[in-house]
Amino acid sequence: MSKIPVPSFLSSHWTDSFNLKQHLQRFLDLDSETLELKLKAGEQQMAELGHKDFDWEQAAAFYREKVKEVYLFDLGSWHLAEYDYIEKTLLLIADHAQGRVLDFGGGIGTHTIAAALCPQVEQVFYCDINPISRDFARYRSEQLGLSNKITFSEEIPVEETFDTIICFDVLEHLPDPSQQLLRFHEILKPEGKVILNWCFYKGINQQHPLHMDDPEVVKTFFQTIQTNFLEVFHPYEMTARCYHKWS
Secondary structure, X not given: OOOOOOOHHHHOOHHHOOOHHHHHHHHOXXXXXXXXXXXXXXXXXXXXXXXXXXXXXXXXXHHHHHOOOHHHHHHHHHHHHOHXXXXXXXXXXXHHOOEEEEEEOOOOOHHHHHHHHOOOEXXXXXXXXXXXXXXXXXXXXXXXXXXXXXXXXXXXXXXXXXXXXXXOOOXXXXXXXXXXXXXXXXXXXXXXXXXXXXXXXXXOOOOOOOOOOOHHHHHHHHHHHHHHEEEEOOOOOOOOEEEEEOO
């Protein structure tokens, strides 16, 4: 299959995940060798932390207070190692994001940056409960000259509605992902679109202890999405999906 062309507004930072390594190194004041070691160990450290300290009843507090900068290395390693997948998510955003965009659980900010670079996007609302992630994403936006187009918050802004909602690698970390879908439905404008992915799977060796995999929770999730949203076709071979409301 021929390679899909990259939109010109994304191309300037396309090959290095919007300067991700440079941003991590400067934000955390690390030398390049130390950064590489921490990126290599990030996933394992997050798994160990999850096995040791994670409790679904205290999930929000875990992500707010426990993960600290370890989550930056875990997410950074994933984004750099799975670049082909991340590239496709950015193309999906470029195809569909417009107007006022919510990036729920924005993490290291890569998808927020991509949305902010889209000329059809007016404003991006980055939302994440981890204060270090928020600070890092804000730092990245400043470095890329996007501060005026991105708003940062811990919670979804009250009484806001959105033309586009993006939510990557978050739903599997919630104790009740169906309720989050219903919240998205509530705040999405009638002609808006929501772009999602999920992975309700802990892994063959339980390497993803922070992922929800309860069969009843997963069943309710799929029932909820199928009764409230209609899928919009996209040409990219990946697990992320785009939807609009049924009505």
